Structure formats: C-alpha cells, structure tokens
Amino acid sequence: VTAPAEIVLDHRDDSVVARISGEVDMSNAAYVRDQLLASMPNEAIALVLDISATRYLDSAAIEVLFDVSRRLARRRQELRLVMPPDSPLRRVIELTEVHTAAPVYDSLEEALS
Amino acid sequence: MRDRASQQAALAALGQRALSGADLPGLLDEAAAVAARELEADHVAVLERTRDGEGMLARACVGLPEGVLGGVLPVEPDRLARDLGAASSLTARIGSRFGAIEAHSGEPEHFTADDAEFLDGVAAVLAAAGERAGHEDLVRDSEAQFRELADTTPALMWMTDAEGDVTFVNQGWRRFTGGTEIAGVTFASSAHPDDREETVRLWTEAMRRREEFSCEYRLRHAASGGYRWVLERGTPRFSDGEFVGYVGTATDIHERRTMEEALRASETIWRELADTAPAMMWTTDTEGAITFVNQGWLRFTGTTFQEEMGQSWALGVHPEDAETVLSTWDEALAERREWEGEYRLKHHTGEYRWIHDRGVPRIVGGTFVGHVGTAIDIHERRTMEGRLLEVYEREHRIAETLQRSLLPERLPPIEGVALAARYLPGARGAAIGGDWYDVLERPDGRVALVVGDVAGHGLRAAASMGQLRNAFRAYGMVEASPAEVVARINRLVMSGVEQVMATVLYLVLDRESGEVAWSAAGHPPPLVIAPDGARFLEGGRSVPIGAADPAVFREATAILPPGASLLLYTDGLVERRDTPLDDRLAELAEAAAQSGGELDELCEHVIAAVLGETEPGDDVALLAVRPLPVADKEISLTLPAEPGSLAQLRRRLARFLHATGASELEQYEITLTICEAAGNAIEHAYGPGDATYEVEVSFDAGEVTAVVRDSGSWRDKRGEHRGRGLRIIEDLMDDVAVERADGGTLVRMRKRVGEDRAA
Numbered sequence: 035v036t037a038p039a040e041i042v043l044d045h046r047d048d049s050v051v052a053r054i055s056g057e058v059d060m061s062n063a064a065y066v067r068d069q070l071l072a073s074m075p076n077e078a079i080a081l082v083l084d085i086s087a088t089r090y091l092d093s094a095a096i097e098v099l100f101d102v103s104r105r106l107a108r109r110r111q112e113l114r115l116v117m118p119p120d121s122p123l124r125r126v127i128e129l130t131e132v133h134t135a136a137p138v139y140d141s142l143e144e145a146l147s
Numbered sequence: 148m149r150d151r152a153s154q155q156a157a158l159a160a161l162g163q164r165a166l167s168g169a170d171l172p173g174l175l176d177e178a179a180a181v182a183a184r185e186l187e188a189d190h191v192a193v194l195e196r197t198r199d200g201e202g203m204l205a206r207a208c209v210g211l212p213e214g215v216l217g218g219v220l221p222v223e224p225d226r227l228a229r230d231l232g233a234a235s236s237l238t239a240r241i242g243s244r245f246g247a248i249e250a251h252s253g254e255p256e257h258f259t260a261d262d263a264e265f266l267d268g269v270a271a272v273l274a275a276a277g278e279r280a281g282h283e284d285l286v287r288d289s290e291a292q293f294r295e296l297a298d299t300t301p302a303l304m305w306m307t308d309a310e311g312d313v314t315f316v317n318q319g320w321r322r323f324t325g326g327t328e329i330a331g332v333t334f335a336s337s338a339h340p341d342d343r344e345e346t347v348r349l350w351t352e353a354m355r356r357r358e359e360f361s362c363e364y365r366l367r368h369a370a371s372g373g374y375r376w377v378l379e380r381g382t383p384r385f386s387d388g389e390f391v392g393y394v395g396t397a398t399d400i401h402e403r404r405t406m407e408e409a410l411r412a413s414e415t416i417w418r419e420l421a422d423t424a425p426a427m428m429w430t431t432d433t434e435g436a437i438t439f440v441n442q443g444w445l446r447f448t449g450t451t452f453q454e455e456m457g458q459s460w461a462l463g464v465h466p467e468d469a470e471t472v473l474s475t476w477d478e479a480l481a482e483r484r485e486w487e488g489e490y491r492l493k494h495h496t497g498e499y500r501w502i503h504d505r506g507v508p509r510i511v512g513g514t515f516v517g518h519v520g521t522a523i524d525i526h527e528r529r530t531m532e533g534r535l536l537e538v539y540e541r542e543h544r545i546a547e548t549l550q551r552s553l554l555p556e557r558l559p560p561i562e563g564v565a566l567a568a569r570y571l572p573g574a575r576g577a578a579i580g581g582d583w584y585d586v587l588e589r590p591d592g593r594v595a596l597v598v599g600d601v602a603g604h605g606l607r608a609a610a611s612m613g614q615l616r617n618a619f620r621a622y623g624m625v626e627a628s629p630a631e632v633v634a635r636i637n638r639l640v641m642s643g644v645e646q647v648m649a650t651v652l653y654l655v656l657d658r659e660s661g662e663v664a665w666s667a668a669g670h671p672p673p674l675v676i677a678p679d680g681a682r683f684l685e686g687g688r689s690v691p692i693g694a695a696d697p698a699v700f701r702e703a704t705a706i707l708p709p710g711a712s713l714l715l716y717t718d719g720l721v722e723r724r725d726t727p728l729d730d731r732l733a734e735l736a737e738a739a740a741q742s743g744g745e746l747d748e749l750c751e752h753v754i755a756a757v758l759g760e761t762e763p764g765d766d767v768a769l770l771a772v773r774p775l776p777v778a779d780k781e782i783s784l785t786l787p788a789e790p791g792s793l794a795q796l797r798r799r800l801a802r803f804l805h806a807t808g809a810s811e812l813e814q815y816e817i818t819l820t821i822c823e824a825a826g827n828a829i830e831h832a833y834g835p836g837d838a839t840y841e842v843e844v845s846f847d848a849g850e851v852t853a854v855v856r857d858s859g860s861w862r863d864k865r866g867e868h869r870g871r872g873l874r875i876i877e878d879l880m881d882d883v884a885v886e887r888a889d890g891g892t893l894v895r896m897r898k899r900v901g902e903d904r905a906a
Contacts, residue, residue: 057797060790065151092793130875
C-alpha cells in the first residue's frame with residue numbers, strides 16, 4: 035500500500051500553485067518531490083505549495099520541502115507554503131523549522147500577492 | 148516526464164467508458180492507445196488467451212509491426228518483448244483467465260513503479276469489462292437460441308412461470324390468434340367464451356398438482372375470424388427438483404373435431420370427408436380390428452389399405468412404445484371407452500415420428516360398434532419441447548452460477564464491524580432473482596453497505612445485478628455522499644441500452660461515531676436494533692433506480708446508539724400478497740427486537756419469525772452489520788518492514804486513538820511520532836525480505852504509551868532527515884526512551900491526551 039496523495043497543478047502568471055491532498059510519507063515522498071520539481075517552468079518565480087488539504091506529512095515529507103526549496107533556490111526560484119493557522123500540521127512545520135527554508139502563509143491570496 | 152495525475156485521469160476515463168457499457172473490442176483498442184500515450188511506450192499489446200489456452204491472441208496493438216494484430220503468440224512471458232528487441236517491458240495480467248497487457252520501450256529501465264501501478268489499473272478495468280462481456284454473450288446466446296427454436300416451429304407454444312402467468316408465447320401462437328398478448332395473461336383469454344371456464348378449471352387443477360395437462364377447446368383464429376379446435380398440452384418444468392412453470396403447445400385439431408361430429412350424423416359422409424382430410428383416421432370393429440384407414444394415414448405409413456386391415460397397425464409402433472400403446476388400448480377396448488396415446492409410428496421414409504392418436508367409442512342405436520380415431524403428426528412439437536427444456540435448464544444453470552459467483556457466502560472481514568448476510572432464493576419461477584448485497588471499505592475509513600433488488604428473474608436479472616454491483620463498488624469508492632452515488636448510478640442506468648429497474652438501499656457507516664448516512668431508492672427502510680428496541684430509519688427515500696431521469700435522490704443521516712445493529716433487507720422478506728406491508732414491517736421489527744446475540748443469530752431468527760415455514764415468494768437478501776466498540780485498551784501489530792505498511796499502521800492507529808478521546812491535533816502528533824519510529828525501523832531493517840517490526844500501543848489513565856521494536860540497530864544521525872525524525876519524536880511526546888538490546892532497537896514513548904480539549 036502506498037500512501038495516497040494527489041497533486042493538482044495550477045499555472046498562474048509567474049508562479050505555479052500546487053495543491054497536495056492526502057498523505058505524504060516515506061513511501062511516496064520521492065514521487066511528490068519529482069512531481070513538484072517537474073512542474074516548474076524556467077520562467078516561473080515561485081512555487082506555491084498549498085498543504086491546506088494535506089492530512090499527513092512525516093519527516094520524509096519535511097525533508098522534501100527542504101530539498102525542493104534548495105533546488106529551486108539554485109534556479110533563482112522560491113518555494114512558498116500555504117497552511118491555515120489551525121492546521122494540525124502547524125506544530126510539526128514549526129518544530130522542524132521549515133519556515134527557514136520556505137515562508138509560510140495563512141492563505142493562498144497572501145502567498146500570491 | 149510522465150505525469151501520474153494524468154495517468155490517474157486517463158484511467159478514470161477508461162473506467163467510466165467501461166462502466167457505461169462500451170463494446171469490448173473498442174475498449175481494448177482504447178486501452179492500448181491510452182497505455183501507449185501515458186507510458187510513453189514504443190509498443191503496447193493487449194493479448195487474450197485463446198479458448199484452448201495454448202496461445203495468446205493479439206486483440207489490440209499500438210506501434211507493432213503489421214501482422215501481429217489478430218495473430219496468435221505462444222504463451223511465454225516476455226515473448227513479444229524479446230521478438231521485438233525491446234530494452235524494457237512492463238506486463239499486467241488481465242483477470243485470472245483473460246490475458247495480459249504489455250508495454251515495451253527501446254530504452255532500458257524506462258518504466259517506473261507508478262507506470263506499473265497504472266498498467267495494473269488498466270488491466271483491472273479490462274478484466275471487469277471482459278468478464279461482463281462474457282456474461283452478456285451467455286445471456287444473448289441462451290435467449291436467442293430459445294426464441295429461435297420456439298419461433299421456427301410451426302406449433303403454437305407458450306411458457307409460464309410457477310404461478311401460471313404466461314411469460315412467453317411464440318410467433319406461431321401470435322400468428323394463429325392474431326393477438327399481441329404476451330406476458331402475464333393466461334392463454335384462456337383467447338379461448339371461446341363457452342369453453343373458457345372449463346379450460347381454466349382443468350388448468351388450475353393440473354397446476355395445483357403440477358401434473359401434465361391436456362384439454363381441447365376452441366381458440367380464437369385470426370385468419371378465419373372465428374375459432375378453431377385445438378388440443379392444448381402442458382408439461383411441468385422442473386429444475387433441480389424445483390417446479391418452475393409449464394411449457395406447452397397447442398395443436399390444431401379442428402378437422403378431427405369436425406370429423407367426429409360428422410360421424411355422429413352418418414358414416415358414409417364421414418368416410419367421404421375422411422379421405423379428403425389431411426389428418427390420419429381409422430375405425431375399428433368391436434374386437435379392435437382395423438376396418439378402415441383414410442388416405443392421410445396411408446400417405447404417412449406408405450402402406451396399402453389392405454395391409455393396414457386387422458391387427459397389423461401395431462406393427463408400425465416403435466418397439467419402445469408398443470407395450471404401453473397396446474395395453475392401454477386393450478383396456479379402453481374392454482371398457483369401451485375413449486383411448487388416447489402419444490407414440491412413435493413408422494413413417495414411409497423409414498424413420499419413426501411422434502403422433503398423437505385418439506379413438507372414441509361409436510355407439511349406434513345404443514350398441515357399441517367399435518372405435519373411430521384420428522391421429523396427428525406431432526413430431527416437431529415433441530422434439531422441440533425437449534430442446535426447449537434443455538435450453539431453459541441451461542439458462543437457469545447459468546443464472547444460478549452467475550448469482551453464486553456474485554454473492555460470496557462469506558463477506559470479506561472488515562475491521563471494526565461485525566457482518567452477517569443471507570441469501571434465500573425464491574420458490575417461484577426461474578427462482579434466480581436479482582437480489583444482492585455488498586460491503587466495502589471506503590478510502591475515508593467509512594464502510595459502505597448495499598442491498599438491492601433488480602426487477603425480474605432469470606439470467607438477465609442476474610447479469611444486471613452484477614453490473615449494478617460493480618457500479619456501486621466503483622462509485623462507492625470515489626463518491627462520499629450516498630444520494631450522489633445513487634444519482635450517478637441512475638444516470639448511468641438511464642443512459643444504457645438495457646432497461647434496468649432496481650430498488651437499492653445504499654448506506655455509509657462511520658464505525659467510530661456510529662453515524663450513518665443513507666439513500667433508499669424505492670427500497671424499504673433499514674432497521675436499527677438497539678438494546679431498548681427496534682425501529683426503522685425513516686427518510687432519505689426516493690424513486691427506484693432506472694425509473695426516471697432526471698430524478699431527485701435524497702439522503703438522511705442518523706446516529707446509531709452504542710451497541711446497536713443495523714439490518715438491511717430486500718422486500719422479498721416483507722412483501723406478501725395477503726398482508727399489508729405495514730403489518731409485515733411491524734412483525735419484522737418485533738422479531739428483530741427479540742433476537743439477541745450474534746448477527747448470524749439475528750438473521751436466522753428474523754427469517755424464521757417473518758417467513759416461518761413458508762418458502763419466500765421472491766428471493767430475499769439480508770445484510771446485518773454492527774460497529775464494534777474499540778474495547779481494546781491496547782493494540783499489538785507486527786508489520787512488514789516496508790514503507791507501504793505505514794498507511795496501514797496509520798489507519799489502525801486512527802481508530803484506536805479516536806476512541807481514547809484524544810483531540811485531532813493529539814491524534815495527529817501521536818500518529819506521526821509512532822510512524823517516525825516505525826520509519827526508522829523500516830530503514831534499518833535487514834533487507835526488504837521478510838523483516839518485520841512490532842508496534843504496541845496502550846491507553847491507560849489518560850495516557851497513551853507506544854512501543855516500536857525492530858531487529859536492526861539505529862545508527863546515529865544519518866543526515867538531517869533522520870535527525871528531524873528523532874527531533875519530532877522527542878518534541879511531540881512527553882517522554883521518549885530508546886533502548887538497544889538483543890540486536891534490535893526499542894523505542895518507548897508516552898503522551899497524556901485529552902488536555903487540549905479541556906483547555
């Protein structure tokens with residue numbers, strides 16, 4: 035059984051919005067990383083990762099966030115996270131200091147402005 | 148780069164096409180094209196195992212050289228890939244028998260694990276479609292054969308179900324009577340008004356005893372605008388010893404009757420008439436010796452008038468029939484009464500043909516002077532009856548097999564619920580109905596239950612039931628709202644060619660909270676059996692599936708009290724002609740409330756109390772379910788040391804933690820830490836083979852304790868990632884201890900719960 039996750043991509047003017055729903059763990063983290071990196075055209079300036087509908091993230095998924103941020107930075111692109119304030123994921127994101135690699139926004143509008 | 152989301156969308160589209168009844172060859176072509184596109188494969192082939200199992204027939208191809216399509220390959224794994232010199236290939240089996248779908252690429256290691264998963268999905272869609280096409284072929288073959296047989300015979304034929312309602316009349320009958328009546332109307336409605344009552348009386352009498360039936364009456368005759376005498380004969384049909392109805396024929400005996408009437412007037416006139424009649428006729432003296440046979444008889448036997456005189460007629464009777472014919476004839480002669488028999492008589496061509504022969508005593512001036520008889524060639528009818536019965540029995544057997552294969556005796560075990568089901572075939576008609584039940588576990592952790600009843604009986608109903616069952620399995624997985632599932636299936640059914648009507652109760656149960664949401668499409672309400680009594684769940688009612696489009700489907704929700712069971716059933720259980728439905732429902736509720744204990748017991752008790760000794764008129768399906776409280780204070784699991792086990796572990800933990808009263812956040816954090824520890828165990832397991840790890844979780848005095856044990860040893864911080872895993876464990880739990888012993892590692896963690904909520 036592989037953890038079921040679904041990524042929906044939305045190409046905006048100068049950024050790509052990726053919504054991840056479902057669960058990301060060590061069984062599918064590499065897949066998620068590949069998909070995210072492949073979704074970014076050269077001309078985009080930011081990848082906005084919306085995890086509002088993500089039910090589960092483990093340390094392998096956190097590692098993917100750092101990895102994607104690092105790789106995008108080399109291409110002069112930025113990773114931004116969208117997570118509602120009441121998300122159960124918040125404590126883990128803060129604990130692992132993901133905000134040092136990707137700014138965290140409360141809503142998609144804020145992340146895009 | 149291939150896109151998983153695009154593969155999933157393509158798979159969903161293919162599944163939808165298959166579900167909406169696309170023809171199999173078209174679907175195979177489409178599957179090959181979709182697979183080639185989504186896998187970026189150089190070639191794709193759909194192979195079907197040949198009937199003899201010796202080869203693989205290429206049914207659909209993309210990118211393959213000419214001549215492969217339609218050709219047969221030997222059954223050898225990767226044969227095609229090798230022949231084509233492909234550098235990498237991917238194969239998925241289609242069902243257990245159908246065949247396989249293969250994709251090849253000239254590039255080494257072209258295919259990924261996602262690709263394999265996608266191709267498995269395509270194969271699963273094709274397997275279901277192939278199986279369904281097989282069922283439909285059977286239905287078509289069997290019905291077509293039956294109708295063809297019946298319609299090519301010049302005889303007038305009909306069939307009834309076990310209640311005597313006519314279910315079929317052939318073309319011969321319709322031509323004769325000029326009537327369009329087919330189903331449901333008893334044949335006596337076309338009888339002459341003077342004969343009707345007597346015919347119906349005889350028929351009803353025979354039906355009750357399930358005996359052969361024969362009578363003569365005048366049947367409406369369209370061509371002449373009047374009535375003609377016919378001999379009606381019905382034979383009861385049995386299948387596996389069970390009475391399933393009658394098959395019957397009517398033979399035109401108008402001339403014979405006219406002749407008998409003529410004979411009463413004058414023998415001379417009769418002889419003149421007899422020689423011009425096409426029927427076979429004879430007279431005997433008081434000793435039973437033949438004194439006259441007409442031209443019709445001689446034309447049949449090819450003998451001369453002189454040869455037939457005296458006792459010699461018996462010589463032409465088939466040896467197997469001779470004894471019965473002669474003994475019954477001698478009896479009738481001795482008692483000077485009417486005689487009748489069906490037997491094989493030697494035809495001038497040398498073969499034996501079945502005839503129906505009847506002699507009536509002639510009384511002249513109060514004195515018995517012998518018999519006069521008429522015989523009719525019924526060979527076609529006799530052979531046809533046999534073949535029809537054969538076809539009919541085959542259809543019944545197929546329907547029964549289909550029904551059995553679709554209704555597993557044992558339900559799949561689903562954690563957290565007790566289940567029991569029963570299916571009772573009805574006593575009537577072809578006995579095989581369209582009732583079914585099904586249970587499946589949804590991805591959101593809720594359990595979906597279905598009980599349905601397809602209108603009609605026999606092979607077609609069983610096949611429709613199979614299709615509906617699959618449709619519920621498919622939509623039940625993707626669609627959360629019961630009313631929406633039912634509405635989607637209604638749309639599917641209404642857009643199909645086949646007319647299908649079904650009542651369905653579709654219900655989704657949350658094992659943890661006991662919340663149920665249901666939609667009852669023309670179906671009787673589910674029954675809740677709680678410790679304090681039984682009551683029906685009202686609401687959520689709509690029209691049956693296949694009745695209207697657009698139609699409004701409603702749903703309703705309720706909470707099951709702790710310890711309650713749910714009973715879903717089809718109306719065969721509660722519908723009876725002699726009792727109002729409300730009374731039967733009340734009876735059902737009362738019976739269910741009195742039953743205690745296990746669900747199997749509940750099913751048996753309800754069946755015994757509601758149906759009693761009588762066999763159900765219609766088939767009955769019952770499905771009972773009870774959410775099991777998470778009584779365990781602890782769980783203990785041994786899981787394979789592979790990443791795929793984590794999703795399974797999370798679902799098990801979700802149920803357990805929910806029952807502890809932990810908040811959503813606490814549940815997430817405890818799950819995460821346990822899974823992080825499990826992730827470490829998986830990474831450090833010795834090889835992917837049969838290594839396992841163990842998880843024990845307990846709850847006591849507001850505190851959750853978890854232990855994760857493996858047989859490997861944790862190396863210190865392998866990069867930032869593992870470091871984060873440990874950090875998560877340490878920060879989210881109140882207390883963590885790591886012990887290394889016996890060549891393994893044990894992590895013990897504790898956390899108090901319920902505090903977030905209180906705060």
